[in-house]
Amino acid sequence: MTRERPSSGGGTNAGRHPAPPRPADDPAVAHERLLLATEGAGVGTYDLDIASGHGYWSPRAFALLGMEPTPDGAARLEAWSERIHEADRARIAAEHAAAAARGGAWQAEYRIVRADDGAVVWLQTFGHFTHTASGHVRSTGVVIDITEKKQAEASLRESESRLRRSQEAGGVGSYEWFMDGSGGTQSEGMLRLIGLPPGRNYTFKEIIAPVLPEDMEDVIATTRAIREGSPRRETHYRVRRSDGEVRWIRDIGQLERDEAGRPYRWVGIVQDITEEKRAEERRELLINELNHRVKNTLAVVQSLAHQTLRxxxxxxxxxxxxxxxxxxxxxxxxxxxxxxxxxxxxxxxxxxxxxxxxxxxxxxxxxxxxxxxxxxxxxxxxxxxxxxxxxxxxxxxxxxxxxxxxxxxxxxxxxxxxxxxxxxxxxxxxxxxxxxxxxxxxxxxxxxxxxxxxxxxxxxxxxxxxxxxxxxxxxxxxx
The missing domain is CATH 3.30.565.10 (Histidine kinase-like ATPase, C-terminal domain)
Known part of the structure; x- marks a missing residue:
């Protein structure tokens, strides 16, 4: 908050006339506002001529590459290319050349090796190629550091991989149902997964009783498909176990036929995929939350810049x-x-x-x-x-x-x-x-x-x- 001091006729400022403020539509003012907002938000900007390979980088763009800014922001396309990680260099060069040839928007994610400390970081570029009347191709856009996002995605992928390996090692139940209506059998593992006490075989009606009502339609559709001769089906549904806990189940089954080709029995396995479902929800939540926070932060920075500079x-x-x-x-x-x-x-x-x-x-x-x-x-x-x-x-x-x-x-x-x-x-x-x-x-x-x-x-x-x-x-x- 600021409070204006009362004006007076004395003091060292007496007789001075402050310079009139520049108009809001002054291009220099607009540039200063944009630079302050983007630099404050950690966003680098660039403007390059593709033919000459020369142009402009903002101070943040230099910083992202680990380079000292030039006094006038002069930049070289070659200096950016040299910083791209060798594992991504060929791909980005091809994508960049193709985008420059066709014009329009371009987006890419890639790794760079910082010039100052050699650290490998992930960058994301949102750019646009403009074909000018003089035949030149102008490349403009922004670049941001997405290393933390990539690390989070890698961590999430590793978590999902560990989950899959643990499921493969155990936690699988099996069952069979005879197509003549004589019933079927269930393994102890399956009964534990859906929350029924082991020790006997259950009827189909008893087996599907723990399924949540909102998922019952999928189970019924699978049953109908089996009766109509579907060779294989996969269904996901939730069950409420006897302890009240709700778990996600993946049910994969296939139809077996007898020597005459008639449907004989339906066999399958069930797996607990609760953690996998939660991981999907966490991933969506993480991405949505990240996008939401970035947009909110940029909006706040824009407001601060506008209110301060006005x-x-x-x-x-x-x-x-x-x-x-x-x-x-x-x-x-x-x-x-x-x-x-x-x-x-x-x-x-x-x-x-x-x-x-x-x-x-x-x-x-x-x-x-x-x-x-x-x-x-x-x-x-x-x-x-x-x-x-x-x-x-x-x-x-x-x-x-x-x-x-x-x-x-x-x-x-x-x-x-x-x-x-x-x-x-x-x-x-x-x-x-x-x-x-x-x-x-x-x-x-x-x-x-x-x-x-x-x-x-x-x-x-x-x-x-x-x-x-x-x-x-x-x-x-x-x-």
Whole structure:
């Protein structure tokens, strides 16, 4: 949050006329905004001429390759090709050449060997080839580091492989059903898998009794296909065992015929594939969650860049403010990552935000019950704390030795209450224009919590009070 100082006629700035801000549609302004946003999000950009092999890389693109940026961003296509891992080099060269020839969008995943430390990392490129009127081919796009994603996928594949090997080693049941309706037999392994006590053979009606009603249609369809002479069938269904646990079963069977070619019996095996199904769900969840977080993070960075650079601050000051806000965002993400993005203790969130600003512990009194805050509100609250702390250090109670801040939170019935109270600071200016921090607290934070945020500039300091329904802010069972 920022607070405007009152203007005066004296001081060293008297008589100076600030340069008029550049218009929003100035290409240089647009370029600066894009560069700040992409660099802050860890995204490298490039613009190359294919014929000459020369062009531009952003500083982040150089960093991803482990190379020192050139002063003007000058880049060479050959330098990128040299960094590609030898196992991927031929494939990427062929794909790149084909995409350049046809034009349009291009996407690739590949490994590179960093120039500085020799580390092998995975990169993903989203590019576009444009055939210009002069006959040149222009290649533009972005590149990101996807090493962690690839490692997660490899770990997941290994987990699935171990699961398959363990299933092959055991945990398989078998059965047979005679086509004349005389019944059948089941192994002890099958009975254990579906949750029936061993010791006798069961009728078909008894065998399918544990199947969940919503999966019964597939079982009935398989039975119908068998009677109609289907040579082989595989069915997946869930059973509720006698202990109440629900397990996924893979049922694979085939039809045997007698010497006259008539259907004789149906034999098959069953396997417990619960972990395999869970692995599929985890994989989908991981991919969806990764995509969701990347989109959300880029949206936040875009908003920070837009709100910061639209202010009347000089470019250097705006850039510094934007970088500080990115650090605050990264700090909140780091804290939540340690908790696997489940929830975070508010005490830890407050301490992390204040330490990132360098606020001395003796200047702030923190008090509140042991509450776990939900991830999205936690990020918004962390950003609000950054704005409040920055404002207090520049203009408020933390700008003077005698000033103090009290940070408190708690519950009032079914309402979560958070407060920031400054005391002992200088009087606020008479004329104030709401800055980005004020707008973010009053609008973004309040909207995230579906609550309200009230800021009051009192004689000896700012007071901020945030209220929200308990369920919107705190994890259930942790209040």
């Amino acid at each position: 202010s009347a601050l000089p470019l250097d000051a705006a850039r510094a403010s934007f970088e500080q806000r990115l650090v605050a965002l990264a700090t909140a993400h780091d804290l939540l990552t340690k908790e696997s993005w489940q929830s975070i203790a508010i005490t830890e969130l407050v301490d992390g935000a204040l330490k990132a600003l360098g606020v001395a512990e003796s200047r702030v009194a923190v008090a509140g019950p042991d509450l776990q805050m939900k991830p999205k509100p936690a990020v918004s609250l962390s950003m609000a704390l950054h704005e409040l702390g920055t404002n207090a250090m520049k203009y408020g109670s933390l700008s003077v030795e005698t000033g103090r801040v009290a940070v408190n939170w708690g519950l009032e019935g079914e309402t979560f209450v958070f407060s920031w109270v400054e005391r002992g600071g200088p009087p606020p200016p008479e004329v104030r224009q709401p800055g980005f921090g004020t707008r973010m607290i009053q609008l973004a934070l309040a909207a995230e919590l579906d609550g309200s945020a009230e800021l009051r500039f009192e004689a000896d300091g700012l007071t901020c009070r945030v209220t929200a329904p308990l369920g919107n802010a705190v994890e259930p069972g942790r209040a």
